[in-house]
Amino acid sequence: MLKEIRRFPFKDASLVFPARTVPLHSMMTSCGHSLIDSTSYNWYGMKRGKTEFMLWQYTLSGFGRLEYGGKTYDLSPGKGMLIHIPHEHRYYFPQESDSWEFVYICFHGREVLRICREIEIRAGPVNEFSESGRTLETVLEIFKKAFAGQIETPYLSSSLAYQLAMSLVTDLMPENSARGDVPEFMRKINEYCKDNPDKDLDVGELARISGYSRYHFTRLFTAKRGISPGAFIREIRLNRAVKLLQTGKLPIKEISSTCGFEDTSYFCKAFRKSFGVSPAKFRNSGMY
Helix, strand or coil: CHHHHHCCCCCEEECCCCCCCCCCCCEEEEEEEEEECCCCCEEECCCCCCCCEEEEEEEEEECEEEEECCEEEEECCCEEEEEEECCCEEEECCCCCCCEEEEEEEEECHHHHHHHHHHHHHHCCEEECCCCCHHHHHHHHHHHHHHCCCCCCHHHHHHHHHHHHHHHHHHHCCCCHHHCCCCHHHHHHHHHHHHCCCCCCCHHHHHHHHCCCHHHHHHHHHHHHCCCHHHHHHHHHHHHHHHHHHHCCCCHHHHHHHCCCCCHHHHHHHHHHHHCCCHHHHHHCCCC
16 A cells, blocks of 8 residues: 555646635645655744634655654654644754655545544554555545545534544554554453443442552553443443434333433433433434
8 A cells, every 4th residue: 555655756736716605613734755865944832823724634654854843753654644734843854864755635624624633642643554544545546636636625624634534543542452562451341331231330339350459451442442430331331322212112221221321311312412312202203
């Protein structure tokens, strides 16, 4: 896949469209393939205007450098940075590098900004990207269409920007197991939850299954999944409630109790927060 990406010429593609009658909340603005060998390449995140956008930049050869949040990252081959602008950071071509070859995509819009800033917070600004991952697959598709002049409408640009954001979520979000680094204690938890779909769980029981103390289990679980064990259990309970609402006619109060919620009003509040509607509307709507 990297060989295919490197075949693209060193140039930039602008993906700017006139005003639209239908508001879109994800949009690409540019992409390109660059080869840098001058220290004049030096970008400050607070000196690029006030318009918010995201930049994903992936190193093919050589290396560059990013200063972000008090840390310094070498952007070597296989590493990609995801940063938002404006933001206090600097990325540049360092004197000790012979060259820096990379591809990049800029995109903006309320929805992709929300998603990608969440990724940036949870996974950090710099990550390794596997050739077998979804992100590089999506990037290759975008570059093929962009350099062939096939992104001719804002709607296609919007769908590709959103597809890139979802690919980044798939590859980078801590709760995603596709990264191939699921520790043994997480496998035990996943298998237990799968084998006991109707069992009401609590944090102490999951800690016992993991083999760690409750404190260490909570710390490790939160770092891996991106949410606390308590929030994870709440998700399981809510997903069970969804199935009961879809397939049965139990009263809401009984569903709340069956799924481990002692307070029906809290259950309704948590359900609405997760799914955007009350349990009653969820049941009565033909959408689900």
